[in-house]
Amino acid sequence: MWDKLAVANHEGLIQKAIMVAFVVPHDPRWKMAFEDEAKAIKHAFANAPVDVHHIGSTAIPGILAKPIIDLLGIVATLADADAKASALESLGFEAMGAYGIAGRRYFRKTDSNGIRTHHLHVFEQGSQHVERHFAFRDYLIAHPAVAQEYSSLKERLTQSDAPTWDAYLDGKDPFISRVEPQAVDWYRKLNR
Numbered sequence: 050m051w052d053k054l055a056v057a058n059h060e061g062l063i064q065k066a067i068m069v070a071f072v073v074p075h076d077p078r079w080k081m082a083f084e085d086e087a088k089a090i091k092h093a094f095a096n097a098p099v100d101v102h103h104i105g106s107t108a109i110p111g112i113l114a115k116p117i118i119d120l121l122g123i124v125a126t127l128a129d130a131d132a133k134a135s136a137l138e139s140l141g142f143e144a145m146g147a148y149g150i151a152g153r154r155y156f157r158k159t160d161s162n163g164i165r166t167h168h169l170h171v172f173e174q175g176s177q178h179v180e181r182h183f184a185f186r187d188y189l190i191a192h193p194a195v196a197q198e199y200s201s202l203k204e205r206l207t208q209s210d211a212p213t214w215d216a217y218l219d220g221k222d223p224f225i226s227r228v229e230p231q232a233v234d235w236y237r238k239l240n241r
Contacts, residue, residue: 079107093136097129112200122171130154130171188232
């Protein structure tokens with residue numbers, strides 16, 4: 050029978066293995082995975098127009114990322130997203146409501162093995178969240194040294210002796226808090 054320390058060490062090794070495997074090198078197939086899912090989402094929205102964009106680290110070539118495709122949907126009103134929740138559920142998405150961000154509808158999708166594959170963040174046209182997501186993505190694409198800094202940070206956060214999801218997210222916060230305002234300013238100047 051395992052004692053508490055052995056169980057804790059075993060669980061820690063499993064957690065570390067999951068963290069290391071969860072952040073992986075960029076996969077060019079992510080673009081096609083995005084395109085396929087975006088097409089299905091647009092079809093599900095049918096007569097309610099939705100623009101769908103690839104965001105998050107899987108949209109930034111050359112950096113480590115969780116192999117989960119982040120999609121951003123833009124709708125005229127959140128009522129359009131709410132009305133299409135059952136259509137998205139038929140695609141395998143789980144409706145999560147705002148999930149901590151006012152003005153958002155969040156949906157997540159898992160495969161038949163229970164592995165998360167997609168996140169869909171839906172905002173109304175003109176939401177500041179749309180701009181910040183586009184700005185961060187485009188800034189990192191246009192500034193490869195900053196993108197590599199972000200990738201290196203992700204690698205360090207997943208290689209520690211006792212990585213946890215909370216520590217991973219908390220560890221990324223200072224970088225995002227520093228870079229996001231620069232990215233938004235750059236993005237606004239670029240799009241004047």
